[in-house]
Amino acid sequence: SQQGEEDPQALSIQEGENATMNCSYKTSINNLQWYRQNSGRGLVHLILIRSNEREKHSGRLRVTLDTSKKSSSLLITASRAADTASYFCATDSTGYSTLTFGKGTMLLVSP
């Protein structure tokens, strides 16, 4: 299946700094989504970006999508300790009615 890959696998920053996570995928997509997972909990949807969009904002989140490079990035500005979690990208593709998730980036924000 066309699994996305997040980079880096783990990221450690201080409160107030920005955090950037990247996602690469292999096949053409309709949409790309980002999710957050706190340890031992279910995933929570953060943002969906369509293949014809290049950038999308939601609060402190900024997502970019480059379909020519088959990649996306998630930027969290002014990070807080409460942002500590794992972040996953998920992709679909034409003809598929399911999402494929990457392995995630584990973000640690220290006070």
Place this chain on the structure above:
Amino acid sequence: DGGITQSPKYLFRKEGQNVTLSCEQNLNHDAMYWYRQDPGQGLRLIYYSQIVNDFQKGDIAEGYSVSREKKESFPLTVTSAQKNPTAFYLCASTRFPTGQGAPGELFFGEGSRLTVL
């Protein structure tokens, strides 16, 4: 409040036993999914269902079975044929289809952690 409820949260199974994980949603969503999560491997799709009385295998369906007799319910049975069932299991749902025929935002339950003794 609307949402997805998974139960039990923790489950212990002896080798050779079948166990059933419950997933119920009151969001009136059409599609439901079961994912398995192992440390460092992300989420892998087990089964999914887009309508009542119909379901499809995902990437790792061997050793699992499901049913979709009601729109609200999508239970997963982990059978004795599943060689390594210890994992975190996540159920999700979405309103389907979107305008592009692709799944939209998934709503997840809080997960069920299965341990084989």
